[in-house]
Amino acid sequence: MKNTGRPTRYTADHALRARMAWEIGATDAQVAFLLGVSASTLARWCARYPAMPEAREAGRDDADMRVTYALYRRAVGYEYRETRILLPFGAKEPLAIPVTRHKHAESAAAFRWLALRRPDQWSGRAEPQDTNHDLADRLAEALANVARAAGDHG
Numbered sequence: 772m773k774n775t776g777r778p779t780r781y782t783a784d785h786a787l788r789a790r791m792a793w794e795i796g797a798t799d800a801q802v803a804f805l806l807g808v809s810a811s812t813l814a815r816w817c818a819r820y821p822a823m824p825e826a827r828e829a830g831r832d833d834a835d836m837r838v839t840y841a842l843y844r845r846a847v848g849y850e851y852r853e854t855r856i857l858l859p860f861g862a863k864e865p866l867a868i869p870v871t872r873h874k875h876a877e878s879a880a881a882f883r884w885l886a887l888r889r890p891d892q893w894s895g896r897a898e899p900q901d902t903n904h905d906l907a908d909r910l911a912e913a914l915a916n917v918a919r920a921a922g923d924h925g
Contacts, residue, residue, distance in 0.1 A: 779816075780808070786822035789813075793830025846884045848876035 785806055792802045803813040817823040850873050858865045885893035 781816050781820060783822065785816065786820070786826040789823060790826035790830040793827055794833045796834050799827075842880055842884055845874075845877050845880035847881070849874050 789802045789806060792805050797805065799813055800810050803810045806813065808816075813823075817827065850871055852869055852871055855868045855870050856865050857868060882893065882895075886895060
């Protein structure tokens with residue numbers, strides 16, 4: 772069967788460039804724009820050339836892994852090195868002093884991490900404690916507890 776229509780502009784370089792874009796979080800529309808094609812052309816290339824969906828999956832996996840690692844580090848805290856430049860009074864040249872800094876863990880990041888990894892335990896939704904009691908029964912029980920406590924102390 773003969774190919775009809777315009778010849779494709781697709782080259783192996785397109786898959787490499789697309790993967791790099793997907794690695795930094797680009798959407799399919801942004802990748803298509805970067806490659807100078809329409810979104811439908813990108814979709815056709817992904818269907819026709821196996822290197823394109825492989826590049827998309829690998830690029831997105833790499834981006835997800837970096838974000839996961841960054842979230843993990845924020846959740847548990849980490850240390851990093853920086854160089855402080857000081858110019859002491861009377862000195863002719865600045866001093867470069869290496870300093871180790873500690874970034875404390877962030878509870879919101881830790882909660883988010885646990886909510887994603889262990890949703891059954893950390894979803895943030897409270898399970899009903901006792902569904903057999905209605906509000907009136909619980910109120911009567913609470914009043915009885917208060918009366919009993921007042922009798923013990925009185």
